[in-house]
Each structure stands twice: as structure tokens, then as C-alpha cells.
Amino acid sequence: DAGVIQSPRHEVTEMGQEVTLRCKPISGHDYLFWYRQTMMRGLELLIYFNNNVPIDDSGMPEDRFSAKMPNASFSTLKIQPSEPRDSAVYFCASSSQGARSYEQYFGPGTRLTVT
């Protein structure tokens, strides 16, 4: 398996623009997580899905952030409008409840820079 795939790997955009980050989880995994990593706040869970359904979005910073999972093999995280403070590395991770190992497999991340 190719592992968790994220695109783009780097994104530079201007304040006010819409940004869409994409994630393809490992095939067969039924949990998908979106994290944000910054020097100041570390690794923060934004939202997670189980079987394509959002379970906990309490980490989503504000209404400018939204996430969808239209099917088992694709998820998006959208920021609209973007602000400089959204600059961070965004990770997608997936796991399999069936394995009961609780291991989360992380993608390589998307480095977002908002100018």
C-alpha cells in the first residue's frame, strides 16, 4: 500500500483565498483524522471521521474551516477565507478499528503558507 496520500505537499496562498487540502487514506481504514502542527501549539486534532461520518469536530478552530469525506477513499479540508495565522503543516492520518491497535498512519503533510 502507498500509505496515506496528501496533496498538495506545499501550498502558498494570499490572505483571503480559499485553500483545499486533500487526503487519500489507506485502503480499508475506517477512521480518518485531520491534524494541524505548529511550533506554538504542537499537534492539534481538528476533526475525525468514522466510516465517512464526522465524529468529533471540536478541534476545528472556527467556521472558516470545513472538512468533508464524500467516500471512504477521499477527504478534504477547506479553509475559506484563509488568514496568515492558518500557516502550519496539516496532516491527515487513518486507522483501522478492526485491527484494534489504535495505530494512526500519518501522511507526509501539507505545508500551508498564507501571506
Next chain:
Amino acid sequence: GENVEQHPSTLSVQEGDSAVIKCTYSDSASNYFPWYKQELGKGPQLIIDIRSNVGEKKDQRIAVTLNKTAKHFSLHITETQPEDSAVYFCAATATNFGNEKLTFGTGTRLTIIP
């Protein structure tokens, strides 16, 4: 909710020496404690984990210990090598409530000095 504190934030050790990273957690219901390693430009990767019914677990040069009474757990790396240089994160969660969320510590940047 759970709060995980991790120390130290940076650690430098001579190659061949041991490294120890410590974490404390707040929620007594937490029963699963993984450790992730993040190399530069990559996502975190699980290296070892421990459940609350076990006090210690080893895997070659790495080991994790858990003290449930004191609510702390530690990562031990022996005979350190240059490839051990990375950022290490501890995490905690209570799995028996069907909870899949991990609360991560703030990370420790480990540097192995050749």
C-alpha cells in the same frame, strides 16, 4: 479532557548513550499510551505503545514504562544512534469508551551527537 505534558522539549545525547523522555497525563481513564517519532519533513510514525495493564514494554533498543498511580510514562532509548535524531511525541487516550482521539504531548527534539 485529557492533558499531556512532555519533558524535556529538547535533548542532546552522545551517540551510544541513553535518552529518556517523560510524559504525564491528567485523565485517570486513559489506558493507551503510544509514542510517535517524526523525522524531518515526514509525518509522525508509531514506534511503540503500551496499555494500562502493562508496566513496561521493550522492543530492541526502545522501551516504555508506565506508572498509572503517578500518571506518568517514559520512553527509553538505549545505545542511541544518529538515526534516532528526530522529534518524539507521547500521546494518551481512553480506548474503552470507543474513543479514537489521541491527545499528544508537545514533542521532544532529540539530537544524537556523533
